[in-house]
Structure formats: structure tokens, C-alpha cells
Amino acid sequence: MRYFFIAALIFGVVGGVAIAQPTPEDVYKCFAELGVSDLQTLQAGFAKGFSDKRITPDTALKLCQRLKQSTAPISLREGVLQIIARALLEELPVTMLVDKAFEGLTKGVPLDVINDDLLKRKTTLSEVKTLLASKGIVIKLTIRFGPVTVQLTLEVVDTTITEAAGALEDYVRGGGKLDDANAIKSAVQLRLSRNPVIPQALTAYIEQVVSAAEWAQIAQNIAKRLKK
Amino acid sequence: MHEHKLETLLKETLTHYAQAHRDRIADLEYRVVEELPESRPAPRGRWGLVGMSAVAVAAVFVLGLWVGLSLSGAPCHDPTVLCLVYPQAKSVSLASQFTLWEPVPMNGPDRSGVWWIRLPKDIKPGRYEYGFIVDGVRWVYDPRATEFVHTFDDKINSVLYIPPASSALLEEGREQP
């Protein structure tokens, strides 16, 4: 009898914890309550994101709830979610986009500015992903660098794309010289090397296979988008 | 003469004149750097009384700041603690990537006007951008950080790195008060 009660207690606690975690349905409910116009795309994108483990329902719900607090027009609030949903559908990492959305909301940045910023950064993520994919850096593949084999998990590839894109964005926004391709490449390499999720062998491999000119091209594209 | 024409001529003249004498500054960066000491120099006598007074005031302020931070209740010497000196603030919060930018109220102020907060023990290794929100409205970067980035064009975030295999921050060049 005693063991029965203990087992029941354990199941109760675990069950309670499970219940406390938001579900995808909670997220979609929040979207609907926000009054979005295109719930279908949002659901499709975020469902894929949850399934791919690029975003958690907890984070998505928090974002939706933050957007609910804003007094900006619904279209602008929905805009943030749509950009992230489309990024998820395109199988892009969204950590940077989600982070920037929260940052902008906290700092009181106007939502049209946030949306514009997210769109630009999404394009950068896409360009970086395309570039790295052209070098064989694709999820589920492996790369060999010297004696080391690197498993390209989703976490590793997404983190690499995010860090490279972040480094390029920071370089351009910080006034970096666009004609100094070596400086641009150095900025990316330094950022990659400082992230513990990215294996050093992968950073070294990227250093070898991605030229300074290729990184510089993306930097120039960013500058054009930012009109620098 | 039309104003537009005058402006064009002005621009051309100034540029032309500067270009004509550009060779004078061909090696300017080397001459400047040669003159600079490796560490920040003390102000020179030629700054005059006003300059020296300003430096003296600044030195007293920095000394006071150091003494204040040393004597203050805020454990600012601890590398796992973020501090901001802002005696006139009514409230200061930390907003950062590791809190999803949710403002977290800081402790303080102590008698030296220092606000402080300890980093979460479970913070994962990595790179984090952060800053402070003063009185709920004003965004302030951490002047003690060693790296900064532009964000949303007109704002600056401070950056900190949490090294792997350690829940405590290594020095990483963070300035001590």
C-alpha cells in the first residue's frame, strides 16, 4: 500500500510538471487570441519548428504573450510571428530572430523597426546557410578535417549559421570596412571559435573552405540592406 | 550666384585643396602611434590649468569610485556579478539574452550608488548580449564590458562570454573597479 502511494505521488508530480509545460496547442490558442489574419501559416511554421526542435512551445508562447502586451497594430505584431514562421518553414535557425524580437520589445523599439530588422537578419541567415551548404556543411552529413570527423547535427549546423550571420551583422553594423575581406573573415572565424557548441575542427574546416571574398559578399549584401 | 552653385564650388574647392596637400599626411598614422605610449598617458602640461583640474577631479572621482565599490555592499569584484554605478536611479534591471530580455531587478543601490546582480548559476557557456534598464525607460550598456555591439542602429549592447567547463566567469579582461 505504501509503495502504491509513493508511486502515485511520483506519477502525480511528473504529470503535474508535464501539464505545466506549454503545448503547441497553447501556442496556437495564443496566436488566435492575438487576432492574427493568417493562422494557417503560423501553425504550419511553428509546428515544423517544434518538430525540428528549432523552437520550444515555451519560448513561442512567451513571445506570443509579449506581443499581446503590445499596443501596436495587430498586423505588425503578427508580422514578427510570420517572419519567424517562414524562417522555420525554410529550415533556418531562428534563435537570432527570436532573440532580437524579445530584445526589441523590451527596449520599446517600434514594431515596424523590429519587423524590418528581423526580415534583414532572416535574409542574412539564408545567405549564410546557402554558402555553408555549398561547402558540404549540411545537417546529418559529416565532414572530415584531418583525423577528426565532425557529426553535423542540427544543433551544430544551426549554431554555426547563427554565429556566422551574427558576426557579419555585427561587423557591418559596427562600421566595419566592407572592402577588407580578411577582416570580415577574421570576425566570423573568431565568433565561431568562441562558441563551445561548434567543434574546433569544423571552425578550422570552414576557415579552409570559405574564402574571405565569400564572407565579404554577404557583408556587402547586409550593408546594402542596411543602406550603409 | 545661385546658392546651389556656391555650395558645389565650396565642396569642390575644399576637396581639391585637401587632395593637393594629401601627401603631407601620408604617414600620419605612424607618427601618431609612435608618439603614443603603450598605456594611456597622463594629460600633458600644455592642457593648462583647466585640463589639469579636470584630470584631478576625474582622478578623485575614479578613486572614490574604486573605494566606493571596494567598500560597498555590492560584490563587484566577483566575476559572476554584474554591477552598475548609478546613484540617481530609482530602479535598475538587467536585460539580457540569457533572460530572453526579460528585465530582472537588480539589488541596490548600496551607499555608493552601486546596483548589482549575480549571474544565474546554471548559465550555459556561450556569448551573451546584455544591458541595463534604468528607471524602466533608459537603456544603458555596461561600461565595464570589453566588447560592445550595435543593435537596432542607435543602441549598444554589452557582450559577455561564459567560458566552458566553469560556472564562474573567468576574468576575460573584464575590468575590475
Next chain:
Amino acid sequence: MGEGELELIQRALHGDVGAWGEIVRRYKDAVFGIALGILGNPADAEDAAHDAFIRAYEGLHTFQLDKRFSTWIFAVTANVCKNKLRRERLFTPLKYISRLTKGNDPAQELAHQERTRIIQESLDQLKPAYRMPLVLRYYAELDYKEIAEALGLPEGTVKTRLHRAKAELKRILEQKGVTGHA
């Protein structure tokens, strides 16, 4: 290795003189051009540019990282020039030296050079309070707000001085027979 400007400034703040050297390299043309426009004399402008970069390095901790660095360094330059003019009662503009007569020298090129010389001389005749905002506007391409910040003046005063400077310049040019027609 070159980097973003913000990173260079951070490194310079921590005593990296090489980083400051890169900043000097990027801004020396603009700083020298401003000094030359204000002081009228290449040798003095060279000194002023050199001093401005030393001053700026020494005062770098006062630069607010969320402001534009160009505005700040131009302000330092303007102040160095102002002090030079005040302290040394300096203003002996050299005769305009034409150094761009390489290659062909058609009559049109001569006429253009002559006109540029006259404009430079006319600029030299303006008092510093008028000349400085003019140089910051038409050489450094700062807007009114930035000029106001650089010179420590209200924006309204900057607009007034620019307006008066241009009117005065027009008057001098017309006296010298420069009408703006080719």
C-alpha cells in the same frame, strides 16, 4: 587585421595603439581636410590633424560608444583648430599652389583652377566662426545637428552662421568677379 570601428575603439580604449593607428588611417583625410579648411595653411593643418588624433586618443574614454565616432573626432579637430587660431593668432594662408597641373593643361583646366584659387582665398577671408561650420558642412558633410554638437553651439546658431557665411562668401566672390558661370 582591420575590424569594425567599434571593436577598434574598444581595443584602443584598452591601450592597443595599433588599433588607434587604424582609426587614424581611416579618418586622417577627413580630419586634415577639415583642419586645412579652417586654418588655411597646409603645415598648420598637418600639425592640427596630428594634435587632434593625440587629443582624441587621450580623451577616448569620454566618447560615448552609442554616438557617431566621426562627429566626435571632427569636434575634437574643430576644437584643436579653434585653440590654435586663438593661441597662436594664426592665420597666414599660403598662396594657393596648383599641384594638379600634371598632363594636359587646357584653358578650361586653368580657368577652373583659377576659380578654385579665388574661392579658397575668399574662404580664407571669412572669420573662423563662419568658416568652421562651412567646412564641417561642405567638406565633412555633417548635418546641422552634428555641426552643433561638434562646435558646442545651438542648432539655430549653426544655421544662422552658415547662412551668413554663404552670404559673405558670395559677396566676396562677386567682388572678385566670380559669378558662378563657367
